[in-house]
Amino acid sequence: MERISREMMRKWLSVYFILGSQNCKKDPLTVLTEAIDGGITLFQFREKGKNAYTGEKKRHFATKLQSICREHNIPFIVNDDVQLAMELDADGVHIGQEDEKADIVRRKIGHKILGVSAHNLKEAREAIAAGADYIGVGPIFPTSSKDDAKEAQGPSIIRSLRESGIQTPIVAIGGITPENAKEVIHAGADGVSVISAIASSESPFEAARELVKSVKK
Ligand SMILES: Cc1ncc(COP(=O)(O)OP(=O)(O)O)c(N)n1
Numbered sequence: 462m463e464r465i466s467r468e469m470m471r472k473w474l475s476v477y478f479i480l481g482s483q484n485c486k487k488d489p490l491t492v493l494t495e496a497i498d499g500g501i502t503l504f505q506f507r508e509k510g511k512n513a514y515t516g517e518k519k520r521h522f523a524t525k526l527q528s529i530c531r532e533h534n535i536p537f538i539v540n541d542d543v544q545l546a547m548e549l550d551a552d553g554v555h556i557g558q559e560d561e562k563a564d565i566v567r568r569k570i571g572h573k574i575l576g577v578s579a580h581n582l583k584e585a586r587e588a589i590a591a592g593a594d595y596i597g598v599g600p601i602f603p604t605s606s607k608d609d610a611k612e613a614q615g616p617s618i619i620r621s622l623r624e625s626g627i628q629t630p631i632v633a634i635g636g637i638t639p640e641n642a643k644e645v646i647h648a649g650a651d652g653v654s655v656i657s658a659i660a661s662s663e664s665p666f667e668a669a670r671e672l673v674k675s676v677k678k
């Protein structure tokens with residue numbers, strides 16, 4: 462397996478859905494299936510926070526979500542837990558500034574996809590130097606899905622990273638909805654990453670479809 466190309470990475474980032482059991486009003490497997498039918502392009506397993514599964518329950522839950530992704534050719538990314546990603550032979554890992562160091566993770570995962578969170582130009586440059594395939598930039602808008610989220614920076618952070626010469630694929634995250642998704646794409650993001658816009662929707666299928674439409678416009 463080779464490192465993913467930037468072109469393919471940009472396509473996969475288009476509508477990137479993140480989910481954990483704690484985010485769902487209904488059965489998470491149904492939510493993921495509906496979201497895939499609605500057109501999501503990438504999936505992240507993020508099982509953390511209050512009442513999150515741990516140990517064998519977490520692993521078992523992850524394998525169920527991974528099977529659904531495999532059936533539909535949607536790459537499966539694991540948040541934070543590099544060991545789980547390797548055990549499951551996931552397609553990649555997403556880590557933040559408080560997680561294991563990106564260069565160490567890159568060595569552990571070989572050519573699997575590596576996503577790294579960055580909040581400014583310095584972090585973005587370091588992530589890229591360490592081998593990130595994409596960077597996750599946020600929160601763009603206020604979010605209630607992450608307890609320790611930083612202050613929202615608005616789409617201008619994406620524009621500023623692009624103007625500073627960052628060409629690595631970027632996905633915007635935090636408070637993104639079908640209504641504001643266009644703004645971050647116009648600012649230079651390759652895609653949008655969401656939890657609540659899909660997971661808290663009455664219809665994850667419709668929500669995903671609306672996001673796909675907004676990102677394409
Ligand atoms: C696509 C994407 N971007 C950013 C994050 C946030 O990662 P991190 O800062 O490590 O925070 P947690 O998600 O681990 O709470 C992400 N998960 N995905």
Ligand SMILES: Cc1nc(C(=O)O)sc1CCOP(=O)(O)O
Pocket residue numbers: 479578597598599600601603604605606607610611634635636637654655656657658
């Ligand atoms: C997981 C995560 N990371 C963020 C960051 O800023 O790095 S914001 C966030 C939560 C995104 O959820 P929602 O789409 O419901 O706002």
Ligand SMILES: [Mg+2]
Pocket residue numbers: 540541555556557560
């Ligand atoms: Mg993290």
